[in-house]
Amino acid sequence: MESFGVRLHRAVAERGPLCVGIDPHPGLLGRWGLSDDVRGLDRFARIATEALGDRVAVVKPQSAFFERFGSRGVEILESTIRQLRSAGALVLLDVKRGDIGSTVSAYASAYLDPSSPLYVDAVTASPYLGVGSLAPMFELAAAHGGGVFVLALTSNPEGAAVQRAVAADGRTVAQTVIDEISQLNRGAEPLGSFGLVVGATIGDTGHDLSAVNGPLLAPGLGAQGATAADLRTVFGSSLPSVLPSYSREVLNAGPDVAALRSVTERALADCRAVLAAA
Ligand SMILES: O=c1ccn([C@@H]2O[C@H](COP(=O)(O)O)[C@@H](O)[C@H]2O)c(=O)[nH]1
Numbered sequence: 001m002e003s004f005g006v007r008l009h010r011a012v013a014e015r016g017p018l019c020v021g022i023d024p025h026p027g028l029l030g031r032w033g034l035s036d037d038v039r040g041l042d043r044f045a046r047i048a049t050e051a052l053g054d055r056v057a058v059v060k061p062q063s064a065f066f067e068r069f070g071s072r073g074v075e076i077l078e079s080t081i082r083q084l085r086s087a088g089a090l091v092l093l094d095v096k097r098g099d100i101g102s103t104v105s106a107y108a109s110a111y112l113d114p115s116s117p118l119y120v121d122a123v124t125a126s127p128y129l130g131v132g133s134l135a136p137m138f139e140l141a142a143a144h145g146g147g148v149f150v151l152a153l154t155s156n157p158e159g160a161a162v163q164r165a166v167a168a169d170g171r172t173v174a175q176t177v178i179d180e181i182s183q184l185n186r187g188a189e190p191l192g193s194f195g196l197v198v199g200a201t202i203g204d205t206g207h208d209l210s211a212v213n214g215p216l217l218a219p220g221l222g223a224q225g226a227t228a229a230d231l232r233t234v235f236g237s238s239l240p241s242v243l244p245s246y247s248r249e250v251l252n253a254g255p256d257v258a259a260l261r262s263v264t265e266r267a268l269a270d271c272r273a274v275l276a277a278a
Pocket residue numbers: 021023062094153154155156197198199219220221222223224245246247248249
């Protein structure tokens with residue numbers, strides 16, 4: 001089985017360096033003329049899948065917006081994942097899981113075991129019970145060609161107080177996360193399967209991403225205020241590993257499929273221009 005790093009590298013080469021999120025906010029359902037209920041959610045997810053599934057390298061459903069409708073919302077998430085994957089997109093489920101290792105093992109089975117109804121290509125994970133507690137996710141991902149994106153420097157302003165706190169050895173908490181993930185990706189070619197989440201909004205923080213050898217998911221573009229040009233400041237020489245991510249910026253163009261595709265193409269062109277100059 002090919003690794004997630006290999007599959008992601010190919011998807012980006014074929015479709016371009018872009019991740020688009022499916023975040024069915026209540027406000028977006030209203031804007032698309034849909035009801036804030038399971039029917040509206042289903043229609044929203046189907047339209048977004050039609051617009052994105054056959055052209056974007058990575059699609060990132062935000063689990064919270066499906067979970068808020070309970071088991072019927074999760075059913076829609078399951079079918080959205082299946083449709084996106086069969087249209088050729090890699091699915092990164094934004095679910096930010098983390099716990100003690102024995103529980104992380106169950107999360108790993110839920111998302112990274114191919115026999116699970118919620119099986120995806122990759123998930124986001126939170127390292128705040130220790131990066132080592134995520135080992136069951138890393139192991140199952142490696143066994144089945146999956147990926148894990150670990151939060152390092154998030155796009156929200158509140159993240160800095162925790163992530164940039166300085167640990168006993170003088171490194172920031174975020175740098176220890178970065179260094180542990182770098183170890184997991186050592187020697188992988190062309191790219192490791194373990195990524196980091198680094199917000200496009202954070203500016204130049206002086207963190208060293210040079211040894212990561214894995215994908216750097218950059219949310220915060222568009223609705224949170226960052227632009228493609230900001231990627232240069234945040235990532236510097238690590239730009240070639242960046243996977244820019246937009247949700248509301250693209251989804252605001254819906255429900256028209258052609259309009260969603262056109263904003264997606266513009267976002268991709270903006271990001272390509274920055275990444276190609278690296
Ligand atoms: O640091 C992070 C980590 C995850 N996110 C998620 O990405 C999208 C962003 O949505 P926009 O509409 O483009 O603002 C959302 O699902 C967040 O939960 C993030 O923003 N920052």
